[in-house]
Amino acid sequence: MAGEQREPGQLRLAPESFLAPDLVNDIHRNGVDDSRRKLLRGAFAAASAALVAPSLRAADDPDIVSVPEWSRSLGKPVAANPYGLPSPYESNIVRRQSPGLTQTDQASVAFTPLQNLFGMITPSGLHFERHHQGWVDIDPRRHRLMINGLVETPLVFTMEDLLRLPSVSRIHFLECGANTALEWGNVAVPTVQYSHGMLSASEFTGVPVSLLLERAGYDRKRARYLLAEGADGSSMTRTINLENALDDAMVAYGQNGEMLRPENGYPLRLVVPGVQGVSWVKWLRRLEVGDQPWAAKDEASHYVDLMPDGTHRQYTSIQEAKSVITAPSGGQKLLKQGYYCITGLAWSGRGSVSKVEVSIDGGRNWLVARLEGPVLPKALTRFNFDWTWGGEEALLQSRVTDTSGYTQPTRAQLVAVRGTRSIYHNNAIQTWCVGADGEVHNVQLG
Amino acid sequence: MAGEQREPGQLRLAPESFLAPDLVNDIHRNGVDDSRRKLLRGAFAAASAALVAPSLRAADDPDIVSVPEWSRSLGKPVAANPYGLPSPYESNIVRRQSPGLTQTDQASVAFTPLQNLFGMITPSGLHFERHHQGWVDIDPRRHRLMINGLVETPLVFTMEDLLRLPSVSRIHFLECGANTALEWGNVAVPTVQYSHGMLSASEFTGVPVSLLLERAGYDRKRARYLLAEGADGSSMTRTINLENALDDAMVAYGQNGEMLRPENGYPLRLVVPGVQGVSWVKWLRRLEVGDQPWAAKDEASHYVDLMPDGTHRQYTSIQEAKSVITAPSGGQKLLKQGYYCITGLAWSGRGSVSKVEVSIDGGRNWLVARLEGPVLPKALTRFNFDWTWGGEEALLQSRVTDTSGYTQPTRAQLVAVRGTRSIYHNNAIQTWCVGADGEVHNVQLG
Numbered sequence: 031m032a033g034e035q036r037e038p039g040q041l042r043l044a045p046e047s048f049l050a051p052d053l054v055n056d057i058h059r060n061g062v063d064d065s066r067r068k069l070l071r072g073a074f075a076a077a078s079a080a081l082v083a084p085s086l087r088a089a090d091d092p093d094i095v096s097v098p099e100w101s102r103s104l105g106k107p108v109a110a111n112p113y114g115l116p117s118p119y120e121s122n123i124v125r126r127q128s129p130g131l132t133q134t135d136q137a138s139v140a141f142t143p144l145q146n147l148f149g150m151i152t153p154s155g156l157h158f159e160r161h162h163q164g165w166v167d168i169d170p171r172r173h174r175l176m177i178n179g180l181v182e183t184p185l186v187f188t189m190e191d192l193l194r195l196p197s198v199s200r201i202h203f204l205e206c207g208a209n210t211a212l213e214w215g216n217v218a219v220p221t222v223q224y225s226h227g228m229l230s231a232s233e234f235t236g237v238p239v240s241l242l243l244e245r246a247g248y249d250r251k252r253a254r255y256l257l258a259e260g261a262d263g264s265s266m267t268r269t270i271n272l273e274n275a276l277d278d279a280m281v282a283y284g285q286n287g288e289m290l291r292p293e294n295g296y297p298l299r300l301v302v303p304g305v306q307g308v309s310w311v312k313w314l315r316r317l318e319v320g321d322q323p324w325a326a327k328d329e330a331s332h333y334v335d336l337m338p339d340g341t342h343r344q345y346t347s348i349q350e351a352k353s354v355i356t357a358p359s360g361g362q363k364l365l366k367q368g369y370y371c372i373t374g375l376a377w378s379g380r381g382s383v384s385k386v387e388v389s390i391d392g393g394r395n396w397l398v399a400r401l402e403g404p405v406l407p408k409a410l411t412r413f414n415f416d417w418t419w420g421g422e423e424a425l426l427q428s429r430v431t432d433t434s435g436y437t438q439p440t441r442a443q444l445v446a447v448r449g450t451r452s453i454y455h456n457n458a459i460q461t462w463c464v465g466a467d468g469e470v471h472n473v474q475l476g
Numbered sequence: 477m478a479g480e481q482r483e484p485g486q487l488r489l490a491p492e493s494f495l496a497p498d499l500v501n502d503i504h505r506n507g508v509d510d511s512r513r514k515l516l517r518g519a520f521a522a523a524s525a526a527l528v529a530p531s532l533r534a535a536d537d538p539d540i541v542s543v544p545e546w547s548r549s550l551g552k553p554v555a556a557n558p559y560g561l562p563s564p565y566e567s568n569i570v571r572r573q574s575p576g577l578t579q580t581d582q583a584s585v586a587f588t589p590l591q592n593l594f595g596m597i598t599p600s601g602l603h604f605e606r607h608h609q610g611w612v613d614i615d616p617r618r619h620r621l622m623i624n625g626l627v628e629t630p631l632v633f634t635m636e637d638l639l640r641l642p643s644v645s646r647i648h649f650l651e652c653g654a655n656t657a658l659e660w661g662n663v664a665v666p667t668v669q670y671s672h673g674m675l676s677a678s679e680f681t682g683v684p685v686s687l688l689l690e691r692a693g694y695d696r697k698r699a700r701y702l703l704a705e706g707a708d709g710s711s712m713t714r715t716i717n718l719e720n721a722l723d724d725a726m727v728a729y730g731q732n733g734e735m736l737r738p739e740n741g742y743p744l745r746l747v748v749p750g751v752q753g754v755s756w757v758k759w760l761r762r763l764e765v766g767d768q769p770w771a772a773k774d775e776a777s778h779y780v781d782l783m784p785d786g787t788h789r790q791y792t793s794i795q796e797a798k799s800v801i802t803a804p805s806g807g808q809k810l811l812k813q814g815y816y817c818i819t820g821l822a823w824s825g826r827g828s829v830s831k832v833e834v835s836i837d838g839g840r841n842w843l844v845a846r847l848e849g850p851v852l853p854k855a856l857t858r859f860n861f862d863w864t865w866g867g868e869e870a871l872l873q874s875r876v877t878d879t880s881g882y883t884q885p886t887r888a889q890l891v892a893v894r895g896t897r898s899i900y901h902n903n904a905i906q907t908w909c910v911g912a913d914g915e916v917h918n919v920q921l922g
Contacts, residue, residue: 194815263547
């Protein structure tokens with residue numbers, strides 16, 4: 031912990047990350063005496079009571095007096111790491127599995143550490159994982175994509191073929207339909223990594239599905255659906271609405287500037303912007319054109335929503351507008367009163383974020399948050415909100431309104447329509463309770 | 477090579493990358509007989525003579541007949557890699573040092589493999605490196621940022637302090653002032669990685685410099701410059717115009733969603749959008765406010781431009797508009813005639829890209845390329861251009877016009893003003909010559 035580091039002779043390279051989930055703890059364990067506070071000034075001075083900004087303090091801080099070793103030595107050469115990696119001080123910022131969530135680790139989830147991330151792009155190494163029969167290292171030279179079904183000419187493409195075709199690049203979010211699943215019941219998981227971490231965003235590059243379908247000569251009168259099929263052991267299959275496929279779907283090989291990562295479908299995955307993640311079939315090997323849904327396993331027995339009257343919603347696809355505060359969030363602790371920058375993410379499968387509001391009193395009052403640009407359709411939008419904590423209990427919430435005019439519902443509003451027996455498609459407003467002791471907990475209101 | 481992979485029993489996991497610089501070779505070695513060409517259709521059919529899109533060909537392709545092992549087995553569990561890495565088939569996509577470019581590997585360059593990248597974001601692991609005394613692993617708990625000079629109150633911030641302050645996130649390019657340096661003379665380096673690979677782009681997150689200066693109470697009457705100083709062994713110092721600093725500069729800790737990589741300044745670097753890379757001081761430890769430039773080593777003896785009359789340009793900062801075709805590019809080969817998607821990058825330190833034009837005849841005729849969105853200020857913009865190669869010699873060029881109305885100069889236009897004795901700030905139009913044999917070479921026109 032940072033506070034411990036200040037003791038001379040006790041500096042150690044802790045295996046835990048500098049920016050671990052207890053970031054706020056770390057910040058506040060760097061205590062600062064009151065006399066230093068008067069040095070703060072500027073627009074945020076009034077809100078900065080807890081901020082550490084002392085004047086030069088050579089006398090009492092050995093770290094400043096002694097010139098650190100990295101300022102007195104020859105560093106490492108260029109290309110020491112031909113492919114670079116994060117600092118060893120960040121080794122705790124990783125994807126995490128939720129033990130016991132599923133029966134096998136090959137059909138499980140590893141969550142993105144949203145509480146530690148910035149901006150709108152998810153580093154590919156931290157993109158969440160959700161597999162149905164594990165992930166595989168496919169040899170791209172042996173991989174094929176078939177286009178068949180209601181087409182004039184079935185086609186098979188090699189990866190080389192696809193890389194030669196006209197491509198598009200776009201930034202989009204990818205959210206599993208089961209994200210925030212446990213919140214349907216009375217299980218409030220402790221951290222935002224586990225409650226909302228089946229969410230990532232990347233710049234994807236690939237070939238528009240429309241181009242491939244046109245090349246195969248799809249039957250414009252009969253075609254209404256696509257079946258997408260993966261090459262992993264589960265042969266994951268999903269029905270895609272042709273409307274979505276022709277709009278902005280792509281057969282993607284690129285992610286954040288380089289080839290897809292194996293866990294995310296290398297060498298090829300379907301990208302269906304705005305649609306739930308299960309339809310973004312990884313290790314994509316086939317697109318079949320048809321005139322009716324296929325009722326595949328993962329759209330008949332899974333990814334359906336059980337409604338209060340016993341019926342179920344099937345073939346849902348679009349991820350509705352949703353937002354979440356990523357810091358401060360569950361598991362963190364505010365150790366001092368003062369200024370905090372509340373930060374989080376907002377997104378919508380139906381368009382762009384038009385507004386994010388933040389409440390610190392459980393939804394009684396709302397104020398508009400700042401949005402970091404560019405605000406893109408079907409992408410993550412980072413929001414920030416200035417807050418001064420006075421030591422009182424606070425109920426932190428965010429809610430998004432998208433360009434369709436839809437506003438994210440409260441949990442009570444969602445439950446009134448959907449009941450509590452669903453697993454999927456929970457886009458309710460999330461509440462983090464800051465206790466008078468500064469501890470942040472996941473709570474369910476209403 | 478991909479063509480070799482078709483022999484049964486000879487499948488091997490080649491150590492070289494699937495998407496190596498000879499991508500175009502690989503594509504074309506997948507020969508296809510004429511009878512299959514008739515299967516092609518759609519908007520690009522006329523331009524697709526070389527494209528491999530056969531119908532089902534089970535009889536002659538063992539890769540398709542036999543179900544690959546990854547479709548018949550249980551894959552790897554989630555979180556097998558808590559921090560994910562590229563596919564082993566991409567192990568050749570790396571930063572590369574140019575041997576002999578500098579006397580020591582700690583004061584050298586490792587170039588970004590632009591020929592292999594997609595979109596507008598550079599993966600952090602492939603961000604180019606340029607160090608002056610090697611790179612270092614700084615312990616963030618011992619790192620400090622001082623604000624001093626013409627300020628009311630000198631301040632020292634810990635990393636925890638900075639992480640508590642209001643932040644912004646923006647996508648910007650970063651180009652070394654010496655990028656494309658060798659092209660000033662008669663040295664046409666063979667590949668775009670070495671000619672233009674001191675160029676990368678990331679989403680940066682950090683605290684606006686303006687906020688820090690206001691907090692320290694900078695002298696609004698006298699302040700005209702900032703000195704930025706790094707904590708590595710070289711104590712890199714650069715003078716920054718206050719105007720740039722107050723406009724959109726930030727003290728950044730985040731890059732592409734996570735903390736900066738050590739080679740890129742972890743835990744803190746200066747981001748000065750549009751300004752040459754040397755001013756984006758890494759391992760930033762100090763910002764001093766002053767009323768005149770400091771004439772530091774790296775702005776007096778380096779990063780100056782020797783003009784034809786023997787004088788030199790000093791304190792240049794803004795990177796002028798520039799573009800380059802990244803594929804096909806030097807070292808690649810077109811083995812067959814037919815459709816190619818010419819792709820590349822364009823950027824400007826003075827604003828946004830408003831237009832990119834491509835010529836295939838050395839600049840006699842120009843056609844407008846497609847821009848991939850979002851087109852952002854002081855960021856990279858990906859362009860694509862459809863081309864059918866008929867086997868003739870071709871001179872591929874791109875030129876950008878930015879929102880200031882400035883158009884990238886030809887080499888002759890640049891040399892007429894600047895001579896050929898510069899090292900820095902070469903933004904001339906790049907020419908790739910496609911020979912009748914399909915080989916692509918770097919050539920200098922005019």
